[in-house]
Amino acid sequence: MAAVLGIAAVVTVVAIGAYFMASETLHDSVRNRGETRAFQVANSGLELELATFNSDNLDDYPKNGxxxxxxxxxxxxxxxxxxxxxxxxxxxxxASEIVTQxxxxxxxxxxxxxAGEGASLGGxxxxxxxxxxxxxxxIRGDMEWGSSSNYYGGPLFIREGKLITTHGGAGCDLGTAADPVRVYCTGGTVDLHKIDAHIDGPVRTSVPDIELPWVTSDYMDAAEELxxxxxxxxxxxxxxxxxPNTETVIIHLVPQSYADGTTIPGRRMADTAPAGTSDYYKYRGDAGGHGPLNNGTHTLxxxxxxxxxxxxxxxxAASATFDDFAYDAGTGTLYVNGTVLIDGPVNILAGVNNYVGNGxxxxxxxxxxxxxxVPRDGLSASEALGIVTAGDVWLHREAMTGAVFCNGTFTLDKPGTVYEGTVLAGVISATSPNITLRTNPILKDVLPESMPGAGGGLIFPGTWSRQ
Structure with a gap:
């Protein structure tokens, strides 16, 4: 009888132990499920916020969802x-989980x-x-700096290269004591002591890998259609x-041809313009469409x-109305509004003094x-010019203000040239001394709508962690 009672007691203890083990397993399962779901919620919330993030809306945070x-x-x-x-x-x-990005x-x-594949600061x-x-x-590739040249503002991003300073001499600056430059450089720095370098904190080695929205045939097709x-x-x-303007009324055109004598097409009423023709004054090219990329034949x-x-x-004369594409040789004013496509090289001659329009x-x-x-009355929503090509751009004049996008090389090749605005190119090159390259913070807000990459900012993720 005692043996039977002992066996019963053992069975009871085992059963109670099994119950508590099962309860603990269930609790762990519920906790793990809660943690998993909390992590999924945190990760989803982070992704949702990044998808709609805009630096102009920082005051919206913190926020809940x-x-x-x-x-x-x-x-x-x-x-x-x-x-x-x-x-x-x-x-x-x-349960709660925290993710950080x-x-x-x-x-x-x-x-x-x-942002080309090779060294992208040429010259x-x-x-x-x-x-x-x-x-x-x-830039991509090494950046060599010295010889009484100056870099101000920043930040400076150098991807797949080093910041190399050569002999400096008087007045060779990288930032100033009052306004040091934040430097991001995957390859580090070399001989910074040779110039007057003022860097904001340590050199960061995390640099986003930016691929520009290069000009393609699809982009050209869309520009031609527009x-x-x-x-x-x-x-x-x-x-x-x-x-409004009256660009489809042919009688007001004076003269009715480009500088090379070819007739300016278009000026047909919108309801009678035949499909499939080249009779569109903002598209200079063959009726069948533009030529191969960077190989158009209609030089202007x-x-x-x-x-x-x-x-x-x-x-x-008292109005502010003009055609979307026009040139007044008397004042040297170029008018560009909206999107104009020239199926070939373009030479902007010395007679041009300024521009009007956002195009x-x-x-x-x-x-x-x-x-x-340069904008006649200053960079604004009504005066901002962009140039786009899959080829190269040469600036051989003292001044330009606006936007340039080219798959090839943007070259500043006249001493004393001042470029104000933004250049997105495979290579930015200088072939003469005393060159100035300066951004204008207004530009991104007044950028012509057909410029590649227009329409807002881009997210480039860095390190991620879970807590």
Whole structure:
């Protein structure tokens, strides 16, 4: 009888132990499920916030949100002009998890970029001959700096290369004591003691890998379609414009040809413009469409003879109305509004003194600039010019203000040239001394709509962690 009772006691103890083990396993399972769901909520919240993040809306944080599995809270901290850290805490079934992400948020048109595959700051010693670069800069490959040249503002991003300083001499600056430069460089620095270097904190080695939205045949197709459409809409400018003009009325054209004598097409009423023709004055090319990429055959010289209509020539002198593409040789004013496509190289001659309008000049060939391409009344929403090509751009004049995008090389090749705005290119090159390359913070807000990469910033993720 005692043995039977002993066996029963053992069985009871085992049963109780098994019960508590099962309860603990169930508790662990519920806890693990809660942690898993909390992590999923946190991760989902982080991804949702990154997908809609805009640096202009930092005051919106902290903010809260929900998913099907729980709720989350998000905070964002700005570490530098373009670097941020976002943290999201997710809660589900009584459990909580935190995920953290460092990231760069860049508007491409806020900084100059040489983002080709090789060394993208070209020109050798020319950049080291009293040159000045002022504002954010992103390049691939080594950056050599010295010989009384100056870099101010920043940040400076160097991907797949080093910051190498050569002999400095008097007045060779990298930042100033009052305004040091934040440097991001994957390859580190060499001989910084040779110049007057002022770096904001340690050199960061995390640099976003930026691939520019290069000009392709698809981009050219879209630009041509837009240029044709805008040629007969009787509106000034691009798709968002409501200001009227009378570009489809042929009688006001004085003269009716480009500088090379070829007739300016278009000026047909929108309801009678035949499909499949080249009769669109904002598209200069064959009726069948533009040629192969960067190999158009319709070269255009701008700056010798007038074409199109503007106030006092086809429009009332007191008005602010003009054709979307025109040139007044009397004043040297180039008018560009909306999207204009030239299926070939473009030469902007020395006669050009300024421009009016917010527009993009898309060129299917190289661009050579001898004129002063500066806004007549100052950079603004009504005066901002962009140039786009899959080829190269040469700036051989003292001044240009605006935007340039080229797959090839952007070259500043005249002593004393000042470029203000943004260049996105495979290579940014200088072949003469005393060059100035300077960003303008207004540009990204007034950028012509057909410029590649227009429309806001881009997220470049960095390190990620879970807590």
């Amino acid at each position: 929900t998913t099907e599995d729980g709720s989350y809270a998000v905070t964002v901290q700005q570490l530098d002009a373009y670097e941020y850290i976002i943290q999201c805490r997710g809660v589900s079934e009584g 460092r990231f760069f948020y860049l508007n491409l048109w806020d900084l100059n970029m040489g 050798g010693s020319a950049w080291n001959g009293q040159a000045t670069i002022d504002g954010p800069l992103y 240029a044709r459409k805008e040629s007969t809409d009787n509106k000034m400018g691009g798709t968002a414009s409501s200001a 010289d701008i700056g010798a003879a007038s074409f199109g209509a503007w106030p006092g020539n086809g429009y009332d 993009t000049l898309v060129c299917n060939g190289d661009v050579y600039i001898e004129g002063n391409l």
